[in-house]
Amino acid sequence: MWKLVKCAVQGRGHVKAGTPCQDKVCTYTGNGVSVIALADGAGSARLSHFGAQRVTQFVCEEFSDHFDDWFQEPDGVLVKKQLVQKILEQLTDLRQELNCELRDLASTLLVVAAKEDCFLLIHIGDGVIGYWRDGELKVASHPENGEFANITFFTTSSNAISTMKIAKGNLGNIAGFVLMSDGTAESFYSHQTSSLAGVLAKIMKMTLIFPQEKIEKDLLESFEQVVIQRTHDDCSLALMVRPTDSFTGFEDLSQEEKCDVLEINMLTPDIKKKLARYTKIMRMINRRPSCTLVSLSREIHLKPKYTRKYLMNVLRCGLIQSCKNGHYKSSVK
Amino acid sequence: MSANDLIRTQDLVNNPVPRIPVCLCLDTSASMMGPPIDELNQGVQLFFNSIREDTVASYMAEIGIVTFGVNVACIADFASLKIQPNAPLLQAAGMTPMGEAINLALDLLEARKKEYKDKGVEYYQPWLVLMTDGVPNGDPLQLARAENRLVDLVNEKKLTIFPIGIGSAADMATLEALSPRRKPLKLQGLKFKDFFVWLSQSVSQTSQSRPGDIVPLNSNGITSWCEI
Structure with a gap:
């Protein structure tokens, strides 16, 4: 039902500095659940690409295996607490494997999971979550930067729970979700109008028309040629889209x-x-x-x-x- | 559909670059007359030149200058070097109304931040460089208000202050009271240039930082020419 695509490209600043791409994306379909996850490793954390990788894989598996439990829990604060606890358990294991500090594995986190007519949304830190409904693109979760441009919140931050945004609901006419890191947001999210670039709707339509491999290949080329030229940061994107009455193909x-x-x-x-x-x-x-x-x-x-x-x-x-x-x-x- | 047609440059949004507001709050009292004001002028000019030579920083840094001497005045409002390419000439005369000058600098910073917010422009934590060679002799109430405002802003991590004392007559105790986290530095001789080179390098470093990056703004890079 859902088609999932992803893309992550090392930023020009990271190429110059010799640091790896710290943006990680993961897509997963299983148990009737489709999940997309994106994490942007903290620039100041030396092993954040490992943390970002681990946390995206974990949330994909977790929401695939236990979607109903998370969705049915009415207490949002409890959901936040339990999720942060599980993420920190994962990162603690990884910290022991890599012999590093927990803060070395810090990253943002953006997730959307959908099962039947229900969806869940999780957001810690910057980056943007958007959705596509009745042919219109809207922002589901804006970047959380605090006041200043180079400040954000991470999975390992002491205030991860208080700054985390969660949402759940019925899909209705929602035909697609998109996650993007702050590097990608420089090209697709207007800070002035808090709105998304229309080209994202085009990418969603093309995802429904072309095979996943072609879209991922074209996305990669477009990111390398166009999107990363707008920023020094890594750029990544993950989206999920399904045919609805407003767009079938x-x-x-x-x-x-x-x-x-x-x-x-x-x-x-x-x-x-x-x-x-x-x-x-x-x-x-x-x-x-x-x-x-x-x-x-x-x-x-x-x-x-x-x-x-x-x-x-x-x-x-x-x-x-x-x-x-x-x-x-x-x-x- | 070719890959080139999926995302075209014209499909992307045009976000303004994030800004780094830097306010130079400079003592231009009569005691700065002669070599000190000449050296300070050269230092500020060097700061402008260094920022201009850095492509990224030249778009992001917005420099404002407040002087205190004969009066307290904003002689350069916040603007990028594309708009305001040259440093204004400083002239020494008058007293040292430092409290009034700090309050004006903070008012201007607040106004600029509001403009950024209204226009959807992202910005970094503002910097305030405070340089003086003497003892403040303006309105004590203004100085007390300035101290309260600075301490609150610094403690709330909403401002970075660099207090610099020039010469042996600089009131280091007052500078220390104005800066709860960063000890004031005493400039060795009249080495303004070295300080402004370091400052421009710090602006460049910050302009290339991404969320989560830690830009070390410690004084290690300038202790060789400062007396602490």
Whole structure:
């Protein structure tokens, strides 16, 4: 149901200083639960990348195994206390393994977990959690920096419980969640308007249309070429998205978005008619286990030799894949 | 869709760079006349030049200057070096109304922070550099108020203060009372330049820091030329 993607890139400052990427992301699906987690290791903590890795893996497993327990607990303070305690237990084990101080493993933490129609959200420190509902992007949790730009709160902070934000509820029309570190937020979160960049909705749509591997590869390239140029910090992002009535897939894209996806020019003659054929092809392929050239040709009322051109283009763009015996199926199923 | 089409530069938000407000609160009383004021002018100019040469710091540092002598005046309001590239010339004359000057500096810092907040600009903990060669002789009530405000701000970690005494007549006891966490430093001779080089390096270091980074603003780097 949910599609999960993630991406983390070492910042220019860390490349220059020879420090590893301290942003860690983890996605997990199991027991009917989908979880995305992101942790930004503290710059001042020498082993924070290990702490960030451990804490993201732990929360993914914890919420996957015990989602109902956490969700059903009505006392939010208890949830905070128990979660921080469990995180500190993990970090204490890691501290012994690495022979270091607990503060060396400090990181922020952002988590969203969803099961059936329920979701949970956890946030310690900076970074942003956003959601996508009815075609609109909104902020679920703003960065927690205190007053000054270079101050934030970490999993190991004495005030982790008091600064932690938690939320739970019914998903309703929510189609997606996105987590981003503060480095990524420099590109996607406006401090002036406290709002998110519209391109995140585009990334969510593309995640529903293309295979996870392609989106993660494209995200990585885009981050390396564009996003990390805006900051010295590491940049990371994790998102989860599902089809809803407001966006089911290719057929709900705008004409411009369809042209982008199909890599064709908007000014091509008869573009509307051509896009309508592409839409019919994609709709048919998405709704059936597989299709043949002949069946698709009948659907769009075009001779097979012309239909083949359309088919080859969606195949080239990665929207569909060919199977045995001349059958084609959606890339995202 | 190619990877280049997923996220384009024009799709990103344009956040203003975080700011580091630095207020220089400088004694320009008559006793600074001659070589001290000349050296101080050169030091402040060097500070401006050093910050300007650092691409990141030049956008982030906002320097304001308050002087106390004939009167208490803000001779440079907070602005980046892109807007205010050159240091104003300091002239020595008058008394040492230090309390009034500190209060003006703190008022200006508060006003600037409010502007940052209103415009959604992130900022770092402000710095106040206080330099004097004598004993404060303005309104004692103003000095007491300044002391209370400074002590509260420093203890609440809302301000970093660098108190610097110049020459043997500097009132180190008053400077110490104004700075609960950082001992005042006595400038060795008139080595203003060394101090401002260190200060600009500290601003550069802070401008490249990320949340959670600890920027050591201790006096180790300048003890070689200061008398503590």
